Amino acid sequence: MKPLKEQAIAKKERAILVGVAFNGRNELDEELDELEALADTAGADIVGILLQTRKEVDPAYFIGRGKAEELARMCAEFEADLVIFNHELTPAQARNLENLLNVRVVDRTELILDIFAKRARTKQAMLQVELAQLQYQLPRLRRMWKHLSRLGGGIGTRGPGETQLEVDQRRAKKRIVDLQRELLEIQRQTTERVKSRKEKELFTIALVGYTNVGKSTLMNALTKAGVFVEDRLFATLDATTRILYLPNGHKVLLTDTIGFIRNLPPHLIASFHATLEEVMTADLLLHLVDISHPASDEQIKVVEKTLQEIGAGDKPTLLVLNKADKLPPSWDREALLKRYPNAVLISALTGEGVDELLLQIQKEFERMRVVNVRAKLALWAQNLIAFVYRNGVVQNIIYNTDWVTVKAEMEKTFAERLQKQAIEMGAGEVVIDKAFPQRAKIDQAK
Ligand SMILES: Nc1nc2c(ncn2[C@@H]2O[C@H](COP(=O)(O)OP(=O)(O)OP(=O)(O)O)[C@@H](O)[C@H]2O)c(=O)[nH]1
Ligand SMILES: [Mg+2]
Structure with missing residues (x-):
């Protein structure tokens, strides 16, 4: 078995999926549909599915010895070279199964990690995936130590009395620390970027x-x-931000x-912390749902739970049914919108x-951010008038001989900056209406 990063599932690898129903068949069917989509995304060809209903997990084989032997027969019959479990296996279960089946066994988490490894394009994504993989592998090294040892090591690299496994564990732990440090640095830069964006408000x-x-x-x-x-x-x-x-x-x-x-697994979410920073610092979330998906309600719950976990659970959120x-044309859209007011x-x-x-986004934006500004500015303060045009939406402007009166909508921080400048320059008066009033008809005429 090679380390996960190199073992990206080859095209048309023949896979058998295994699912166990602990909570009833309906839930398992949905989960297996998703596992199929994951396996397909990873590039596997699904040649068989094995289902079982169990009360509890078998400690040695997850599915029980008898079922595992049936699986071995299936592998031979369908010439499978990969078995994908819908559940997380302990290192011992994975090892026992591989010994019995003589094919590679991966669980759902490994499958997701494999997809991530294939899809990572930027440095940050690659580091995040490698970190998640190593954290996943560390407790499982006993099963894969042979392959990690290929990465170097041998005579001279081993400390006194250390076994190969210990050497590998030490190496993996060191790499984890290095990766975390590198990711922290990237995250610091992201935070800076997000902050400077915030300063521009x-x-x-x-x-x-x-x-x-x-x-x-939608993006x-x-x-x-x-x-x-x-x-x-x-x-x-x-x-991506635009x-x-x-x-x-x-x-x-x-x-x-x-x-x-x-x-x-929580550590996988944690590995993507820097990417998720954009979500954690956003002013408004658009929670997009595939309303045509049979498991859309379950998916909404998963997203809400994940948002809670990353500390974005209380953000203003707009639910968008995509x-x-x-x-189907017969679908009752009114009823749908009643269910999700x-x-x-x-x-x-x-x-x-x-x-x-x-329009809904705009409403939220206005509710949260926009104020109405009424300003009377000296005509010589052209830079302030230009500032209003650049950073606001002018509703009405009247030029007199010495001054200009202007009504505009602006983000609160811009309005406050305008007010401060006008006072400092002695260029006039700026009144800010806190609450956003009924939209006046926009009049762009000068
Ligand atoms: N019929 C239909 N298909 C859509 C619609 N929106 C997106 N899709 C399809 O859904 C699939 C997934 O779309 P993406 O935009 O990649 O979805 P995503 O949420 O960004 O997915 P990930 O980045 O993989 O999490 C694509 O095949 C899209 O063409 C829609 O409104 N109607
Ligand atoms: Mg996408």
């Missing part, structure tokens, strides 16, 4: 949701970002990021509902 919106719900498709529809989209899981591993213009002309930022999935075009129904693919979504 641009309102930031993050797209979140289960994997494959259409986050990147592209809204910003022409050209983000990679695919009907496979985890197409996106890195955060400017989005709201219908009222205000400029905000939109971030697309990694999707969530159920039963992710893939409306896939709903305040949600917006859209199709990122056809554009249906996207204008309504933009």
Whole structure:
């Protein structure tokens, strides 16, 4: 067995999926559909599925000796070279199974890690994946020590009295520390970037949701970002941020990021901390749901739970029901929107509902950030008048002989900066209305 990073599942590797129903068949069927999608994303060819109902896990083989022998016969019959378990195996179970089956055995976490390893493109994503892999492997080194030892070592590298396993454990631990340090440095830079963006006070919106719900498709529809989209899981591993213009002309930022999935080991989420920083610091979350998916309710719960875990559970969130075009025409849309009040129904693919979504985003943005400004500025303070045009949406402006009166909508921080400058320069008076009043008709005429 090679280390995970090199063992990216080759095209058309023949795989048998194994699932155990502890909580009833319905749930297992859904989970196996997802496992199939994961296996397909990893490039495996599924040649068989083995199901079992059990009360509890068998400590030696997970599925019990008898079932494991049946699995061995299946492997021979279907010429499988890989078995994928829907559950997390202990190192001992994986070892026992591999000895009995004579084929490679991976669990769901290893499969996800494998996909991540294949899909990582940026340095940050690669480091994050390597860290997650090593943390996963460390307690399992006994099973794979042979392969890690190929990475170097041998005569002279071994400390006194150390076994090869101990050497490998030490090496893996050191690499983990190095990776964590490197990632921390990247994260520090991200934090700086996010902070400087905050100082400019641009309102930031993050797209979140289960994997494959259409986050990147919506990102592209809204910003022409050209983000990679695919009907496979985890197409996106890195955060992408683009400017989005709201219908009222205000400029905000939109971030697309990694999707969530159920039963992710906590250390895997932790490894993606730097990527998720964009989510943690956003002003507003768009929680995108694939409403045509049979497990959409379960997926919503997983996303909410994951958001809690990364400390973004209390952020203002807009629920967006995507893939409306896939709903059968007979579907009762009214009932759907009753079930999810305040949600917006859209199709990122056809554009249906996207204008309504933009208006909803704008409403949130205004509620949270925009104030009305009334300013009377000296005519010589051209730079302040220009500032209003650059950073706000002018509703009304009247030029007199010595001064200008202007009404505009602005983000609060810009308005405060304008007010401060006007006082410092002795250039006039700026009044800020805290609450955002009923939208006045926009009058761009000078
Ligand atoms: N029918 C339909 N398909 C859609 C819609 N939005 C996205 N898709 C499809 O859903 C698949 C996944 O889309 P992505 O945009 O990659 O989804 P994602 O949420 O970014 O996925 P990950 O990055 O893998 O988490 C693609 O095949 C899209 O074409 C939609 O509104 N309707
Ligand atoms: Mg994506």
